[in-house]
Amino acid sequence: MNIEFFQTLENLKQPLMAGLYIHVPFCARKCAYCDFYSVPLAGGPAGDYLQALDRECALLPPGFAPETMFLGGGTPTVLAADDLARLFDLLARRVDLGHVTEWTCEANPGTLDAEKIRALRRAGVNRLSLGVQSFDDRILEFLGRIHTARQAAESFRLLRAEGFENLSLDLIFAVPGAPDGALERDLAQALELGPEHLSVYGLTFEGGTPLARRRDAGEVREVDEEEQLRQYRLVRQSLTSAGFRHYEISNYARPGRECRHNLLYWGPGEYLGLGPAAHSHWAGRRWGNVRNLEAWAAALEQGRAPREFEEALEPEARARETLVFSLRRLDGVERAGFQAETGFDYHALRGEEIAWLVRLGMLEETDDRLRLTEKGLVVSDAVFAELV
Ligand code: SF4
Structure with missing residues (x-):
């Protein structure tokens, strides 16, 4: 192996x-x-x-x-x-x-x-x-x-x-x-x-x-x-x-x-994925298995990792990704929890974009939380594209 x-x-x-x-x-x-x-x-x-x-x-x-x-x-x-x-x-x-x-x-x-x-x-x-x-x-x-x-x-x-x-x-x-x-x-x-x-x-x-x-x-x-x-x-x-x-x-x-x-x-959680095309996110690394049953099985038989890609995310990129994934949840992102988890304040990461999206009515912000509004929910992909 x-x-x-x-x-x-x-x-x-x-x-x-x-x-x-x-x-x-x-x-x-x-x-x-x-x-x-x-x-x-x-x-x-x-x-x-x-x-x-x-x-x-x-x-x-x-x-x-x-x-x-x-x-x-x-x-x-x-x-x-x-x-x-x-x-x-x-x-x-x-x-x-x-x-x-x-x-x-x-x-x-x-x-x-x-x-x-x-x-x-x-x-x-x-x-x-x-x-x-x-x-x-x-x-x-x-x-x-x-x-x-x-x-x-x-x-x-x-x-x-x-x-x-x-x-x-x-x-x-x-x-x-x-x-x-x-x-x-x-x-x-x-x-x-x-x-x-x-x-x-x-x-x-x-x-x-x-x-x-x-x-x-x-x-x-x-x-x-x-x-x-x-x-x-x-x-x-x-x-x-x-x-x-x-x-x-x-x-x-x-x-x-x-x-x-x-x-x-939809958060900072970690998981391993097995099988062709399965993805994993573990200890700051992400990888995906090959999207082909035969190639996946052959790699394992030959003792090779059956991966199509693998990346190690820098802490800041990882924090931005966590922000976007976490905003998929309707209760949003809690500021102190996010900082404790990622080491970053979300305003330091994407302050200007957050302020702009709040002005557009796509995000709402309280002292301790950021979440999508109903308007933001229906165009969430566009909102996330600004934040990632
Ligand atoms: S082919 Fe149909 S049943 Fe199979 S994974 Fe796709 S959507 Fe689901």
Whole structure:
């Protein structure tokens, strides 16, 4: 095994709170809008993937004991029940799971059955995030999803019946050509099912996806900004009046049900990521694994670190990045806490830009805190571009 890579990890200090992300790079079929790294699971590659994952797990720093785990993808639940069982066996062997308080698995309707759900529960998964996206079959077809609205609701009920008490749903808005009132109906149906958490994203046209190609060919038009804004506000209004806390730009939770693992990404938290395309942030360094299943597995087999990039952030750049990530949370950034964490006062880092964004009504500032306003929330990417 590559000695430099091994020592790098071994010598890093264990942070107080750390997460482990595992990327399962398979899907039943690619959705039209998807830019995540995943490949169709076409019979057999899961064995090679599991073997390579086992090798990568062996590189975790000795004593690494995550508090949060996140099995994402891709679609982890597209794995056959016996492959899922092998995945959980190897994690139990290679990872100290004794400190895990939250273990999330992503799943998609159409890939779940009672046997798989029981395997998840037995392994210790205690939070499930279901990719519903819409309860309108026309929208699901437009997005290229493999499931129907009915299957989505059935999957949700099956998860509840099998004992999952912490469930999240993903929804997508700003879908071109969506029937009138579709978003209102999606929100109503989601609320009727009663999840503890919702992630609601506007559809984005990522370069290289079939959806972007259809737009470029003039077949579909993106929903205009004003309408996107109206839909974002509708989501926010509907979910907050139903008792959900809007705690991150696209995320809503019942009190106490915020996703602890994702909060690591939206702050100074540290995490290690395993699997192709997985990212890590650890002890001031960031790296990303190669976005290719075969190249990732080959590197591990040959004893090389399967990284596509790696950077060590200077303290100031790291502090600016922490500022931007932390502003994604609606309770914003606490000034003294930020200084203690990063060693920088945010005014010393970006005082002029902060004052300008406050004047524009994008940020609001009190003596001890900086946060996005509602106006800033809807153009958050532009706000962050000024601060990074
Ligand atoms: S199920 Fe998720 S990860 Fe898989 S192709 Fe669709 S959007 Fe991408």
